[in-house]
Amino acid sequence: MDIRTRLHQHFTQLVPLTDDEFEYIWSHFSLKKFKKRQTLIQEGDAVKFHYWVHKGLIKSSHTDESGKEHILQFAMEDWWVSDYLALYNHTPATLTVDCIEDSEVLVLSDDDHQKLAREIHAFSNFFLLKKKGGYVGLQQRILLLLFKNPRERYERLQQLQPKLMQRVPKTLLAAYLGVSRESLSRLYQGEM
Template identity: 60%
Template sequence: MNTFRQHIEKITPVTDEEFEYIFSLFSIKKLRKHQFLVQEDHEVTNDYWVISGLLKAYHINEDGKMHILQFAMEDWWISDYQAYNNKTLATISIDCIEDSELLVISKENKEKLCSEMHTLANFFRKKSNIGYVALQQRILMLLEKNPQERYNRLYQLTPQLLQRLPKTLLAAYLGVSRETLSRLKQP
């Protein structure tokens, strides 16, 4: 799991022994395309790091419209953090756009790891802050930018993601119709 170690070491170095211990607290989960990782109104006890694949976190409103909050591909974290942290039922669903392989850590193991290794507590805090900033930027982008500007920003940040997404999901993420999406130009 060299890529996971590299992921951690972008923020904090770990010894071979420390990494073995860290890795021992994770399990691996494999899901097929369209399978749920998290379902709305279900318990959420795990946090997930994407080894391979592509997932989406979303909510479907009363009118049946899908609102995509986040995509997660290789080297990204995903969960319903409200349910995970507050021990409540999920308010979003997460499913696989592609076959996916994930590292899974339970809340208990994550708390154990953070209490025993303060460098890992710092790692998870920094990852959480990065996620919060990304979500804030996404909200501001949806509120203040036009569809072309939203598309350009997504293209600038993650061009590889755009190539993997079906047009209907990309349109839902940008908050536009498929017809509007077809008129947007790549930067």
């Protein structure tokens, strides 16, 4: 399926759009291709864009003072990604967003995003629904990290995102689950 049709379906799964509305929305996006390990956002940079993943796999992470990477999100096809704290507060990025696989993304500037939200009610409603879903997912993730053991976190991810688990290297899965690489190996073998 071509990228334009796919984005159209992505929007209309949640909100109705006329053909004219979608054409206008579509005119504000640009396609960017990134290679594996290429960075979309670097910690400390200004953030001005929303990214929608057409193909590939992207991660957002933060590296602490000791050099340990903490992964907040994986974004695969049909997912949105950015450093939203930096984007909405106009502060330097606290996350690095980079490609795990070669990726194709549609890029929408935050200025255009705001303009479209003012002009097209359905566009605004779409992102309201996306943000609500994202907030619920984030709350569930935090509760899992706080109150569930590594086995339960692993099983929950396996249940919710089995395709993702097949695509993400084990070192990155371990960082996402908050366990060591060795602990993840034991989870795979059923020892924990």
